Amino acid sequence: MRFCRFCGAKEIQFRKSGKFGCVHCAQIFNYPKPNRRIKIPENQIQTLESFIKENLSSLTLFSLRTRITRNLKSSLFPFYDPLLDKSKQLLVESGFGSQLYLDTNLPSLHLEENPEPRMGFYLGSEDHIRWEEISFHPYPNRNQTLVQKKEKISIFRFLFQKSHWAELPEIGFVSSCPTNLGAGRRDSILLGLTPEVVSEFFSILQTLSEFGIEFAPSTDYRIRNIGKDRVLVVKISWKNVLAVQKRQFYKILGLLGSY
Structure with missing residues (x-):
């Protein structure tokens, strides 16, 4: 064996x-190794773009989320040892102690009125460290201050500093789950769909699955009321897709420049 x-x-x-x-x-x-083509064909882009334009009033953006996971270099993964103290020490020594949450006290996500964006690190999941940012606005970077922009740059430098993390030259960063190898990044959005457009929208998204785009009704918020309307809340996500693919998709949804 x-x-x-x-x-x-x-x-x-x-x-x-x-x-x-x-x-x-x-x-x-x-x-299974991911085998994703770089660009979504133009005819599929146009089909999705036409659908969005024709049904814009039936779509509601709830949130955008980015998660990046890392395992510590030269260490057993959380399958054997979560290494909470060692992970916390690295974050504190790197200047991110104030942004640290344990998995049990991470701020909960509620689809409330005018929610505040949130960003931070947390421990105790399937990887040693996970950084997460959630925004409830289609252009979360547009109104950031210079201090906030510098802070985010320092976070990304930390997350991509290979000396800290489990990494292989032929693969990239190694997460605990094989589906998240490479950048260790997952982006997702929550959309509300009125019932009459759900079937057609799902049919279009199904044609994009080979490009790393996944979709399903949200397990946390399957149905929600918006005014007098009831909508199905759908989660659309990408794991480690190339930037050109994500830009294409975000542009169609009116989110260009979000991440």
Whole structure:
């Protein structure tokens, strides 16, 4: 039976949990490799764009979210050890202690009136550290102060500093889940759809799945009232897609420049 001689994880454990035990597992076990084309064909872009323009009044943007996950370099992954103290120490020493939340006290996300954007690090999940930013405005970067912009730049420099993180040259950053290898990044939006457009919108999104775009009714907010209307809340997300793909999709939804 195949196993990782560095952390001891067996293939049967990997198949059952779907999680790596260390960075070397990504070189040892077999798993589906993403094979995504760079650009969405123009005819599919036009189909989606036409649908959005014709049904704009039936779509409501609730939120945009970006998550970036990292595992510590030369360490067992949370499958074996969450390394909460070591992760916290790294964040504090890097100047991000004030932005740290434990998984149990991360601010909850509610679709309330005029919610405030939020950004921070949290621990205790399937990866050692996760950074998350949530915005409730289609152009979250537009009104940022110079201090806020510099803070965000410093966060991204930290997250992409290879000396801190589990990383392989041929793969990139190694997350616990094989589907998140590479940049370790997932972007998502929550949209409200009126019932009459759900079927057509889902049919169009289905044609984009090969480009890394996933969609499903939100498990947290399946149905919500907006005024007198009831809408289905849908989550659309991307894992590690190339920037050109995301820009194309965001542009259609009127979100160009959001991230």
